[in-house]
Amino acid sequence: MKIKSIVAGLGLCLVCHSSFATTVGFAQVGSESGWRTSFSESVKAEAKKRGIELKFSDAQQKQENQIKAVRSFIAQGVDAIIIAPVVETGWTPVLKEAKRARIPVVIVDRNVQVQDESLFVTRIASDFVEEGRKAATWLMSQPQAQKQCNIIELQGTVGATAAIDRAKGFNEVLAKHPQAKIVRSQTAEFTRAKGKEVMESLLKAEQGGKAICALWAHNDEMALGAIQAIKEAGLKPGKDLLVVSVDAVPDYFKAMADGEANATVELSPHLGGPAFDVIEGYLKGKKDTEKLIRTTGDLFLQDTAAAEYEKRRLN
Amino acid sequence: MTSEATVLNSTHSDPLKADQLKAARQARYSPGQSAHKFSLYLYPLVALALLLLVNVLLDPQFFSLQWQDGRLYGPLIDILNRSAPVALLAIGMSLVIATGGIDLSVGAVMAICGAVCANLLLLGDWSFPAVIGLAVLTGLACGLVNGFMVSYLGIQPIVATLVLMVAGRGVAQLLNQGQIVTFQNPDFAALGSGSFLGLPVPVWLVLLALLIMQLLLRRTALGLFIEAVGCNAKASRYLGIDDRGIKLTVYLLAGGCAALAGIIATADIQGSDANNAGLWLELDAILAVVIGGAALTGGRFSLPRAVIGVLIIQTLSTTIVVSGLPSKFNLLIKALVILLVLMLQSELFRNQLKSLLSFGKARGGKV
Numbered sequence: 001m002k003i004k005s006i007v008a009g010l011g012l013c014l015v016c017h018s019s020f021a022t023t024v025g026f027a028q029v030g031s032e033s034g035w036r037t038s039f040s041e042s043v044k045a046e047a048k049k050r051g052i053e054l055k056f057s058d059a060q061q062k063q064e065n066q067i068k069a070v071r072s073f074i075a076q077g078v079d080a081i082i083i084a085p086v087v088e089t090g091w092t093p094v095l096k097e098a099k100r101a102r103i104p105v106v107i108v109d110r111n112v113q114v115q116d117e118s119l120f121v122t123r124i125a126s127d128f129v130e131e132g133r134k135a136a137t138w139l140m141s142q143p144q145a146q147k148q149c150n151i152i153e154l155q156g157t158v159g160a161t162a163a164i165d166r167a168k169g170f171n172e173v174l175a176k177h178p179q180a181k182i183v184r185s186q187t188a189e190f191t192r193a194k195g196k197e198v199m200e201s202l203l204k205a206e207q208g209g210k211a212i213c214a215l216w217a218h219n220d221e222m223a224l225g226a227i228q229a230i231k232e233a234g235l236k237p238g239k240d241l242l243v244v245s246v247d248a249v250p251d252y253f254k255a256m257a258d259g260e261a262n263a264t265v266e267l268s269p270h271l272g273g274p275a276f277d278v279i280e281g282y283l284k285g286k287k288d289t290e291k292l293i294r295t296t297g298d299l300f301l302q303d304t305a306a307a308e309y310e311k312r313r314l315n
Numbered sequence: 316m317t318s319e320a321t322v323l324n325s326t327h328s329d330p331l332k333a334d335q336l337k338a339a340r341q342a343r344y345s346p347g348q349s350a351h352k353f354s355l356y357l358y359p360l361v362a363l364a365l366l367l368l369v370n371v372l373l374d375p376q377f378f379s380l381q382w383q384d385g386r387l388y389g390p391l392i393d394i395l396n397r398s399a400p401v402a403l404l405a406i407g408m409s410l411v412i413a414t415g416g417i418d419l420s421v422g423a424v425m426a427i428c429g430a431v432c433a434n435l436l437l438l439g440d441w442s443f444p445a446v447i448g449l450a451v452l453t454g455l456a457c458g459l460v461n462g463f464m465v466s467y468l469g470i471q472p473i474v475a476t477l478v479l480m481v482a483g484r485g486v487a488q489l490l491n492q493g494q495i496v497t498f499q500n501p502d503f504a505a506l507g508s509g510s511f512l513g514l515p516v517p518v519w520l521v522l523l524a525l526l527i528m529q530l531l532l533r534r535t536a537l538g539l540f541i542e543a544v545g546c547n548a549k550a551s552r553y554l555g556i557d558d559r560g561i562k563l564t565v566y567l568l569a570g571g572c573a574a575l576a577g578i579i580a581t582a583d584i585q586g587s588d589a590n591n592a593g594l595w596l597e598l599d600a601i602l603a604v605v606i607g608g609a610a611l612t613g614g615r616f617s618l619p620r621a622v623i624g625v626l627i628i629q630t631l632s633t634t635i636v637v638s639g640l641p642s643k644f645n646l647l648i649k650a651l652v653i654l655l656v657l658m659l660q661s662e663l664f665r666n667q668l669k670s671l672l673s674f675g676k677a678r679g680g681k682v
Contacts, residue, residue, distance in 0.1 A: 031493050158642050187642035191591040192495070192584045197397055201636040204390045205374050221495070225584055232508065234383060251497055251586075 023053045024279060025073030026082045029109075030061040035247065035269055039109070043082070043272030050276055063087055067094045074101045080279040081105045088113045095119035104282045108271045117291055121282055124274050127294040128162050131246045131265045132169025134299050138263050139214055139244050140177050149180040149213040152202055154195055154226060155187040156218035163187075166218050166246060183212070188222045195225025203233045209241065217245040220252035220264055227260050238262055238302075248300055250312040256305035266297025354662075355608050359623045362606075362656040366630045373637050386510035390633065392518075398622075398629040399517030400425070400576035400593070404600035405607075405621040406521075406528055407572030410565040412604050415545045415613025416465055416472035418566060421573040421600060423483025424457045425593030428577030430490035433587035436498040443502050451574045457483065458570020462563035480597070487589035497586035507582030517579045521622070524572065529618055541565060545613025599628055606656060627656060 024047065031037050040056070047054035055078060057069035063086045073081050074097055081103055085091065091112045098105050099119055107123040114120075139145055153170075156163030174180055184202045188194040195217065203209040209230070215237075217223035223245035230237040237243050237260045245252070248266035255261040278289055300308060370377045370390070380389040404421045411418045428450040435441045435449060457479060464475035509516045532538030540561050543551040548558045576596075581587050606624030609616045631652055635645050658664045 037493060155642055158645070184639065185642070186636050187645065189591075192586060192588060193580060193591065196584060198636055200393050200397075201390065201633050204376075204393065205637045205639075207376070221588075228508070228584065251495075 021051055021053045022080070022280070022283065023055065023076075023078045024080045024082060024276070025055040025057070025069070025076070025078040026084075027057050027059060027066045027069045027073070028084050029066075029086050030058055035249070035267065039084075039269040039271065042270045043275070046270070046272035046276055050280075052276060059086060061086055063090060070094050070098065074098055074103060077101075078103060079283060082275050082279075083107055083112075084109045085112050086110075092116075092119070104279065106275050106278055108275055122278050122289045122291055122293055124271050124278070124293045124295065126267055126271075127296045128165030129169035129172075130294065130296045131267065132166040132171075133173050134169075134265045134296065135166075135216065135244045135246060135263070136170040136173035138299055138301075139216070139242060140173060140180065142242060142262075144213050144242060145177070145180055147179060149177075150183040150206075150211055151180060151214045151216055152199070152206070152209075152212055153182045153185040154198060154215070154217040154222045155185060156190045156222075158187050160190070163190075163218050170216060180213075182216070188217075188225070190219050190221060192221045192225035195222030196229045197225075199226035199229035200232070203229065203235075209233055209235055212241055214242040214244065217243070220245050220247040220249045223261060223264075224251055224255060227255055231260075236260075248297065248308075250309060253300070253305045253309035253312060256300070256302045257309055259302065261302075263299060263301050265299050268295050268297035271295065355617070355620065356623075358660045359606060359608070359620060359627065359656070362659060363623060363627050363630060366627060366634055366652075370630065370634050370637060373634070373639075377637075382513075385513070386515070387513045390637075392515065394626065394629050394633055395518045396515040397632075398625045399515075399521050400580050401596055401599045401603060401628065402521045402622050402625040403524055403572045403576040403579070404569075404596055405603040405625050406524055406618055407565075407569030408597075408600040409604050409607070409609060409616045409618055409621045410528075410532075410541055411472070411569050412601070412609050412611060413541045413545045413613055413616035414562050414565050415548070416562065416565070417476065417601065417611070418461060418569045419473065419476040419597050420457065420461060420479035420483055421569060421576070422593035422595060422597040423480050423487065424454055424570055424573035425577035425580060425596065426487035426587075426589050427457065427483050427490070428454050428574040429581035429587040429592045430487040430496065430589055432503065432578055432581050433496040433498055434490055436500050436503055437496060443500075446503065447506075447578065450578055451571060454570040454572075454574020454577065455567055456570070457573070458567040459563070461570065462566030465566060466559040466562035484589065487587075487592070491587055491589045493589075495586050495588045499585070504582050504585050507579050507584070517583075520575060520579065524575065525618055525622060528568075532618070537561075537564075542614050542616070545615070599625075602653065603628055606653075606660070608660060628653075 026043055028040050029036060031040065044054060044056065055073060055076070057066070059065035059069060066083065066086060070081060070083065071094060081098060083105060085107065088111050092114050095105060095114060096119065105120040107120050109125060111123065111125070112120070153167070155167060174182070184206060186198050186202060188198040199215070203212070206212055215223065215226055215230070217226060223243055227237045227243060230241055235241055239259070243261040244263045245261075246265045246267055248264045252261060252264050256264070274293055274295060278293070281289065367377070374390070377390050380387050380391065382388070407421065408418060431453050432446055432450045435446045461476050461479060464470045464478070465472045506516055511519050532541070540551070540556050543554070543556055544558045544561045552558045577593060580592050603624030604616070604621045605611065606627055607617055607620030607622075609621065631649060635648055640648070
């Protein structure tokens with residue numbers, strides 16, 4: 001009891017200290033990829049811009065660290081909590097604790113599986129299906145795709161949500177264009193090395209790739225590997241073969257600036273803005289937010305690639 | 316060694332002993348040789364030939380080779396080229412397994428050496444040989460850590476190398492600061508995607524490593540010592556073999572091979588991807604060594620057969636890609652084919668199969 005009251009008192013004290021600025025706790029997965037790093041940076045920058053005090057926690061890809069972080073946010077009496085969950089399950093107890101403490105929780109990026117959806121305010125996530133649709137729509141608008149168009153698809157890791165949904169969105173659009181079809185489809189596990197290796201074999205299995213009009217890769221890394229394989233096969237990526245993928249990593253902008261890749265759909269790391277919008281709205285009394293907010297990035301083409309590369313490389 | 320030398324000398328002085336010497340030579344254990352040498356090579360080669368046959372059926376142009384941009388170009392060359400990193404790992408792994416150990420860390424060592432190369436190249440003021448030299452030294456240092464833990468601290472090999480397998484990838488990520496470090500260096504990139512006398516450079520590196528290792532192991536007593544330590548480390552020590560030194564040496568060599576593999580992998584994509592470089596390749600290398608007929612309990616190894624094992628694995632991967640089956644079946648097909656290859660290799664299984672067939676025949680004859 002004594003400890004509890006001390007903790008409560010401490011929490012109260014922290015609340016009165018920070019009562020001028022909104023305090024938000026952010027439980028991030030870790031920093032396992034370049035995308036994750038820019039996601040964290042984007043949230044930090046957005047918080048600074050809005051004058052929100054951000055308490056950042058890096059869980060090093062471990063859920064138990066995230067749960068610990070959320071509990072400490074609750075103990076500190078923050079105004080709201082943002083969680084980018086490592087895994088989908090096991091969140092009910094700690095979300096209940098947050099609800100009991102009347103702290104709103106916003107889930108970003110990956111999903112959580114809970115029976116009671118009132119445990120969090122909303123979930124903000126990238127729309128992978130829409131990314132696939134955008135890539136396909138751009139490809140189908142190209143002159144090369146108006147006649148017979150054979151496409152090679154490099155899939156992401158088998159079973160990954162991003163791979164399944166991007167393929168779904170792409171195929172949806174493709175179904176409306178009978179002249180275009182995917183002739184080869186294989187997983188390259190989202191990595192550059194596998195992208196190169198698989199593309200080499202697929203090109204040879206397709207008579208050197210002369211009848212192929214486009215490469216569609218589920219992420220930029222695989223596309224970058226495949227571009228090297230296309231060059232070694234004696235074809236010109238970006239001209240003989242259109243190259244389209246998703247993510248918008250800096251290296252891909254360089255490839256686009258060099259004319260070796262054609263288009264990419266940005267997997268937006270700017271999930272912080274919408275999350276803070278929801279939190280600020282909630283704290284002002286708006287309680288009926290949709291349970292899922294979808295964000296999609298823009299399509300980037302060769303014309304802006306050089307400028308974008310300069311901008312992104314510095315970050 | 317000394318007794319053999321005296322016998323050799325005696326042939327000149329005493330021609331009567333020539334027959335005895337011949338008999339002694341035949342009775343003598345010769346490392347790497349065995350009574351069933353033919354069948355040891357036969358079954359892996361049959362498996363490889365069958366896989367290649369399946370590939371030709373899937374793609375009639377599979378064996379086509381063209382001369383393009385000053386090098387041979389075709390699916391077969393791709394298989395050789397893509398086998399190179401795992402082949403180097405398997406050469407090192409063969410030695411470690413022959414001493415009864417195992418090295419789980421080679422994949423992570425590849426990632427570390429790749430990260431070292433990429434970062435040194437980005438700094439720019441390091442010469443090409445210095446970069447390669449430092450990367451190989453890094454690999455040797457990793458091997459030294461493993462070897463020291465196994466031989467002098469007496470830690471179980473699987474545990475000792477597991478430490479570096481997990482921590483090594485972390486070290487590589489730390490070197491790369493969590494990013495994929497890319498570089499532009501034509502000299503270095505040539506190590507991965509260049510060609511020499513029509514064949515890709517990685518293939519030459521593997522051939523060179525294989526040749527040097529084979530000479531080192533079979534033309535000196537090192538191979539025999541390694542097999543002796545693998546059979547019985549304690550007995551070898553009583554015979555005067557420095558078993559700890561031998562164990563340290565094989566882990567060093569494995570580290571060096573892993574460094575070369577890491578250099579090739581990094582040069583190939585012109586970038587160091589700490590998360591994925593060499594990921595799970597240690598398992599492919601162990602599998603190749605096993606397909607090559609080595610015993611995981613130690614005491615027996617063959618480098619050429621391990622390399623054939625690597626070719627089987629890589630051909631299988633290519634077959635799966637070319638087959639056009641949905642990706643979700645990849646691992647299942649791989650598992651089934653590997654199981655089949657391993658069963659073909661087992662003499663026990665072949666005999667059981669034979670007796671089953673003859674039993675069926677015998678019964679058929681009676682009825």
